[in-house]
Amino acid sequence: MPLWRLSGSARSVLYAEMHRSLGYVRCIVTNCRAVVVPRFGGPEILEVRPNVEVPDLKPKDVLVRARAVSINPLDTRMRSGYGRSLFEPLLPLILGRDISGEVAAVGGSVQSLRVGQEVFGALHPTAVRGTYADYAILSEEELTTKPPSVTHVEASAIPFAALTAWRAIKSTARIASGQRLLVLGGGAVGLAATQLAVASGCHVSITCGSQSLERVLAAGAEQAVDYTAEDFEVAIKGQFDAVLDTIGKPVTERVGINFLKRGGHYMTLQGEAASMADSYGLVLGIPLATTILLKKQILYRISHGIEYWWTYMRADSEGLHEIRKLLEAGKLKIPVDKTFPITEVREAHEAKDKKLILGKVVLEVD
Ligand SMILES: NC(=O)c1ccc[n+]([C@@H]2O[C@H](COP(=O)([O-])OP(=O)(O)OC[C@H]3O[C@@H](n4cnc5c(N)ncnc54)[C@H](OP(=O)(O)O)[C@@H]3O)[C@@H](O)[C@H]2O)c1
Known part of the structure; x- marks a missing residue:
């Protein structure tokens, strides 16, 4: 019928x-x-x-x-x-x-x-x-x-902050044991990134406000620089395999990139896709943001030999499973x-x- x-x-x-x-x-x-x-x-x-x-x-x-x-x-x-x-x-x-x-x-x-x-x-x-x-x-x-x-x-x-950190340092930069990570910003994502990297055998330096110093050192950071008390560009020591910039200002981008080894990864959480789409509409804003990103990627590859990324949180069941294991083992805490x-x-x-x-x-x- x-x-x-x-x-x-x-x-x-x-x-x-x-x-x-x-x-x-x-x-x-x-x-x-x-x-x-x-x-x-x-x-x-x-x-x-x-x-x-x-x-x-x-x-x-x-x-x-x-x-x-x-x-x-x-x-x-x-x-x-x-x-x-x-x-x-x-x-x-x-x-x-x-x-x-x-x-x-x-x-x-x-x-x-x-x-x-x-x-x-x-x-x-x-x-x-x-x-x-x-x-x-x-x-x-x-x-x-x-x-x-x-x-x-x-x-x-835990999950939104830790999955954002996971996306950057594990999925994008693929940091491995013995490598050095610089984290800019001591909030939830910075703290999660520090703990994930330490659990992978990496050495972490981090910049944060004075209130966050104790937390990030307890999380395993080897160097914590209070950017409210000293010039972090002078205080940070050495070269890094990856930089996670949770602040994403021009100054943190410049300093972060200058501290990278050739072949290193700079990842900012302040990608411009949403703000460009808000300013110019989805149809114009997204291609415009993509152009800005591509331009930066090419320029930094030529000038510094590094990889430049806008990092966004993404669902990742494998990552969430690993995050759960670290949480259970007491190695991840926000x-x-x-x-x-x-x-x-x-x-x-x-x-x-x-x-x-x-x-x-x-x-x-x-
Ligand atoms: N692209 C994405 O998908 C994505 C995903 C997650 C987050 N984000 C963005 O990334 C940024 C950081 O996110 P978040 O979740 O880490 O934010 P959050 O925990 O609110 O941290 C933000 C800032 O507040 C300060 N802060 C946090 N806890 C503090 C404490 N106990 N004492 C003193 N200061 C403290 C930290 O500054 P100090 O460094 O001064 O300690 C930190 O950088 C935000 O702008 C967020 O919108 C983007």
């Missing part, structure tokens, strides 16, 4: 069956509480809405009951309009990349995780439905099991400075915006 001759209810049953046979799973929860960005602005625009739709799970999706979600700089920047060329047509957005919680349901093709397991992980930077919610949806490759020795709050502070209940998300964002709290802030989801 042709489809158009079926009754409305028969057609619904048929569609539901087709949906299910393709591995889609109707969610056990259809609505949940979530922190929504209805328009770009300050912390006051954040809305905790009680009834936000939870879509059906695609075959590789995992529904996670959130227990803790950490705040990354990307969250406060997205709230303020960073990436608006991409996100504005998709408003309202749910913020958040990092999560730790329990598996509540899985899509039809998920193999490695099952309902009830404690997991942690991070969404990729452009995901529209974020993790600041009672229930978040991540793909299987964006999650791994949480070590029992680590709390949800501790675990939620201290949490303060937690807020998710209902106080505006206060938490305000504290980050005003730099009242410099380290990690985590939202607890009851």
Whole structure:
């Protein structure tokens, strides 16, 4: 019988069956509480809405009951309009990349995780439905099991920062035992990069503010330079195989590149793709950003013999698995400075915006 001759209810049953046979799973929860960005602005625009739709799970999706979600700089920047060329047509957005919680349901093709397991992980930077919610949806490759020795709050502070560091030093620079890494900036990514490199047998030098000195030395850095107290260009010693620049200002780029050996890798976290697209629109901005990147890559290869990269966080199940092992072994830790209940998300964002709290802030989801 042709489809158009079926009754409305028969057609619904048929569609539901087709949906299910393709591995889609109707969610056990259809609505949940979530922190929504209805328009770009300050912390006051954040809305905790009680009834936000939870879509059906695609075959590789995992529904996670959130227990803790950490705040990354990307969250406060997205709230303020960073990436608006991409996100504005998709408003309202749910913020958040990092999560730790329990598996509540899985899509039809998920193999490695099952309902009830404690997991942690991070969404990729452009995901529209974020993790600041009672229930978040991540793909299987964006999650791994949480070590029992680590709390949800501790675990939620790790994945986005550690995967960004992993992408730079492991996937891009491929640092190996005995090599030297220079990290510029002692925040979450700088700290994660230091610990990942030390665990790989590398020697790490780092620049950071005075408040971060103790943390980075405890994380295994051999030299930590307080850039607020001394000229880091003079204080840093030797040549490096890789530089991870979390600050990405002209001065850090110049100094970082000058400290590289020939064949070394300079990686900045402040790539210009999103800001160019925001200024000139996606159609003009992305080719423009690509041109800037290519020009720099060619120029630095000729002038210094080095590789120049814009590094972006990316889902990497193998990397996340290694990060989990280091976390379990106590070799990777990002201290949490303060937690807020998710209902106080505006206060938490305000504290980050005003730099009242410099380290990690985590939202607890009851
Ligand atoms: N491209 C990407 O995909 C990507 C991914 C992740 C992050 N990022 C960007 O990379 C940058 C760093 O990210 P992040 O997650 O490392 O940010 P973060 O933890 O908020 O750190 C930012 C800065 O705040 C200072 N800070 C952090 N903890 C501190 C403490 N306890 N005491 C004093 N100062 C402290 C650090 O400066 P000092 O050096 O002075 O200590 C640090 O450089 C951000 O601009 C972020 O947007 C980009």
